[in-house]
Structure formats: C-alpha cells, structure tokens
Amino acid sequence: MGRVLLVFLGIMGFLGSCRTPYDPEIPATELQILVVEGYLDTEGKTSELKLSRTVPLSSEASMLPELGATVMLRGQNGQQFDLTEKGDGIYLFERNIDESQTYVLEILLRSGERFTSEELKPIVTPEILDGGYLRDEDGVEVFVSTQGNAEADDFLWTYEETWIYRPRIRTTWIYDPQIRDVRLRTEGEQNSLCFKTETSPDIILETSSRFQDQVVFQRTIVEIPVGDERIMERYSILVSQKGIASKDVQFWEILKKNTEDIGSIFSPLPSLIGGNIKGLDNQTPVIGQVSLGVIRQKRIYVNRNDVAPWNYIDPQFNDCVIAENPVMIPEYTTVFGNGSIVPARELMVGTTIVGFFPSSRRCTDCTLYASPVRPEFWEDN
Template structure:
C-alpha cells in the first residue's frame, strides 16, 4: 500500500493525543517506545516486490515515522530456498523474481540492533484479471469504478491506485529572463504545462462473497469532484488489484475503520492492531503490519477533458493570478525582471512594432512549483 500503514498509525496517534473534549495533560514519557511497522506485497510473477520498514515515533515527535535501515530481509520457502531483499532506498527493500505459487513462504527480518522478526506462513493467491476499469460523469463530478469476479481461491480484494494528471498555471508564459535578457523558452524548459500525482493511502476493500456469483460490479474507487484540476487536460489512473486471504482482509478492515473515523474512542489502538509479523524473542513487541504474497492484476485508463466537457476548473493557488497591465520597454527589462518573483509573461506589439513586455509573478506562471514539467515514463498523449 505504499507506506500506508505508517501514515494511518500516525494519524490515529495524533488524533488520540489531541482529541480530548476537556484540556488534559497526561504524563507522557519521552522514552523510545517505537514499534516496528512492516508492510508490503511480494509479487510472484516477476514484478518488483517492495517491503517498507519503519518505526513509530514517541507521541511528542514532530515526524510520523522513521525508516528502518540496514535490515536483512530473507524470504524462505517450505523447501528451503532463500531470496534476499536489497535496500533500494531508506527503509525500502525490493526483490524481483518468480516464485512457485503452490509453495508456502515465510519472511525473516533481522534488524541492525539484533532484533529478529518472522512472518506467519504465507500462501500466494493469484488475483483474477480486472473485468472493467472505467468512469461515470454525474452531477457531483466523475466516479472511477472497478468491476471484477472472485472465485473460490480469491474472494477478498484490496485495491490501491496511482493518479497522474496534467495541469496548467494561472498565467501562461513562454518567456524567461536569463543573463540579463528576455528570451523564449525551449520545449524542455516549458513551465506552462506540468504533471502532478497522488499516491493516496486510501484503503479500498471488498468481499466478493457478498455478491451473486462472486461478481463485484462498479465498486467506486475514486471520486473526482467538480472543478478539480485533475481533469484540466488529461488524467490517468493505474489501479492494482490484489486478492488476499481473510486474515489479511480483517487486518486492513481494522485500519480502514480507524482511518475513516480517525481513531474513535472505541477503535483499536495501533498497538493492538497487530499483523502477521511476530518477534522471534519471547517478550519482545511484535510488529504492526501485514505482508502478503501473490500475483496482482493492474490496469490503467486515461480520461481527457473532452470526455467530461464541459469541465470548469478552479485551482485555489491561481485564484488571484493576473498579468500586470503596464508595459515594460525592452531597455528596462533587465531592471524590471531582476528579482525572484516578477517574470515576463507577454510580448506586446503595436502592429509589427515591438513595445515590450507585460509581467506576472513566478507563482502564477511557473507550474513546476507545484509539479513537474517532465512527463511520466508511461504517459501517452
């Protein structure tokens, strides 16, 4: 789920700390009472498997979680085969390979401080293909939904997604001020068109056994409200579907309820959420989190502005953007634009005669302040 557990646990702790109706100052120790958080999914079909290790911080800490580095993670099969994960980023461990889905596996985690953890035995589950990933335009905006069909081996489903979209700044400018002069931007310098992304740790679950013939029809995944910048020009969503067992489903359902009601008074405390990662040494705290194994299914769709038009866009950051009315003569450009905020936005002509430039602000013209002008590798126009 892309570090979703760490995020949710942090939100619950923050809410429990600050949600009392009456002022209350409990005695909270500054002692390090951090708990290991483990999450990830092991792919069996040659796709990259990613595991995240982190630790919760004391309540008074300003940061939500700390990555756990220099750990040794070994996956072992019931027949004795072993595969070692490597740390690709701080607290992120990866492995790419194929695994026999008929075998049972166990994950071994050894931390640099000597603490050891082991997972419950894991039996891979192969996810059915996604039947449909599509969208509906309605009065409230755009609903993105998924349809799939479970079977006897795959009844419980967990989905996550990645969103990417094109947006534009409040004022379009193809000009730049550099080395004391104004010039046109090259294509790779454009700041009038950018991509933004959302990797939101929302928990989306469904039990297909609740439906006739195990068929899930049009399960809502994402709601894009009216005026969202996501549909300014072109939007893409990639959805990943994972079939999980009931124990995994129950774990994520607890987290979902906690995140939806932001840790109500009767919700399970983070330390009680548990998971399938246990400490090897008796008396040590078990980890929070769940690691699953199987073959996921994924699908990507694109939505263009024309597919939902008319679509009025409102971006709060650009609400008060405009082009200044005064014209700056060419001989004053080096003075007018020699600051960090005022930038050239328009060339002004009187017929064929060039008069100068009109200006705007960097915040209103430079979309790279909120995104990137480099298209994602997968992007299709």
C-alpha cells in the same frame, strides 16, 4: 504505512483530547514500534515492502524509515530471494516465484533484531475484467469489475493517480541573466506542462462471495468531484487489484475503520492492530501486514473533453493576471532579475519587441507544484 501510523497517533490523540492538558513522559524507546507493510508480487512486477518506526507526537516527522535492514523471502524448499533496499525504508521485490509453495518473510535490522512473518501462501489474483469511469452530476466515478473464485474471494485495491497540471498563465519567455535579456525558453526550460502523481490514501476492500457468481461489478475505486484539479486536462489512474487471504481481512477492516472513524471524541477507540509479523527477540514491538500474490493492474484515462463541462477553477490563483503596464528593455534586470516576476506577453512596436507585460512566477510556473518530467507510461490518446 502512513495509515498504520495514523492509527497509532490517533490513540495518542484521543487520550490527549481531555480538558486538562496532560503530557505523559513516555520514553522514546517505547514509541519505536516497527511498522511493516507490503504486498509482494509473485510474477515479476516491482513491488515494495516498507519498514519504518513510529515517532513521538512531538516529532515533526510522521515516520522514521528503517534503513539498512536485510530482508528476504524464504521458500519452503529453502530457496531465498533477497529484497533490494531502495532508500527511505523501502525494499524492492522483483521476482517470479513458484506460487505452489509457501514462504516466510525474514527481516534482520541493523540492531541485530529479527522478525518473521507467518507462513505466506501466494494468491493468484483473478484478472480485472473491466475498468472505466462514469460521469454524473457529482463528478466522475472510476470503477473496476472482477470475479472471485475459491482461492481468491477477498480483494484489496490500491491506486496511483497521475494528471496533467497547467499553470494559470502560460508563457514561452524567460529572462536570461547571462545576456540580460528576455528570450524564448528551451524545451528543457518549459514550465507550462507538468504532471502530478499521488498514491491512494484509501483502503478499498470487497468480498466477492457476497455477490451472485462472485462477480464484483463496477466497484468504485475513486470519486472525483466536479471541478477537481485532477481533470483539468487529462487524468490517469493505475488500479492494482490484490487477492488477500480471508484471515488477513480483519487486519485491513480494522485499519480501514480506525483511519476513517478517528477524528472526534465520539469516534470509537482505535482497535489494537497486530498483523502477521512477529519479533523473534521480544524487543521492539511490531505491527503490520505482508501479503504475497499476483498483482493485477489496469490503467484508465479520463480526458476533460469527455466529461465536460468540468469548470476547473483554483481560488488560490484568482488574483493571477498579466499586468497592464509593460516592463521596458532598460528595466528587465531590475524587474525580472530575482525570478519572482516573469515576462508573460511581448509588447510589439511594428515587428520589434520593446518590452514585456509581466506576471508572477507562481502563476506561470507549473514546476512549483508538479514535475515537468513526462512519465514513461503516459499516453496522449
């Protein structure tokens, strides 16, 4: 959905790159294009349909989620499957349906406007034959291999990345204002192990008939440069492989070309994007693409030790140090009270703690940058 919006904004941005500033008075309603995007899995995996509206260039938001819509998938035999609204313009589909039938997606907005897809024929995507990574002098390349067939010749890959994120300085101590003292953190207060998750911004396409026996061998999914944060300790990527109809390839190719090429006055003008969704009331314009089929997935892990030397360094934390001057007991509330300065290392006299060497919270608290919640799928080995 964000990619579609980028193309629309790119059109306006190109027009706004002239030497003489020009602020066209475009009615807000003319910018309210409905954007529809999704690939619905036919074997029960939870999949998403995203509905949103484009917004004026002056808006701080990049999109306007379409809320309160009624969305359903209707089979040729009349059976219907309702999508569940999750929020933020996302509608969930989690059904195992007959892949021998054809379907249409129907959308009813709160405004009463109706939209429908072209006829959708589910594609049984071939399995991912292999997946892994290669280490070279430039970094790590994650890949998958598959084999197409007469039904599934064209492929679209998406991915979701998750990795362990650590703060520059780790501490097990916390100042507790209730007791006005420093104590050990509880498990629920730990802030030295976090997880970051990001979804793929890329459009990865391939046609298997270009290769012998339709074998797509080690198709690059993502390249991670040496020293990148993602492999500071352990990295995971969930690759989703989706077979798409040949007639849908052009939509994705245009979208890929426009999102990759927009950026300078010498870039080509963005192509007009349509897709397979149309309005039934000739009111709100609509762009987007909906596909239906089996989503094949493979999770791949990469450990820093397996690709060493990696030498991860983030320059924004180069000034992170543990101070040489300790904070003594009478100073705890004054120094640690607002939370921006935290106790990092204890100062001992014999077996007694008499103070702490401090550091800044931004250097010690990974929850400022990622989630402390361990993902359900995460494996340590």
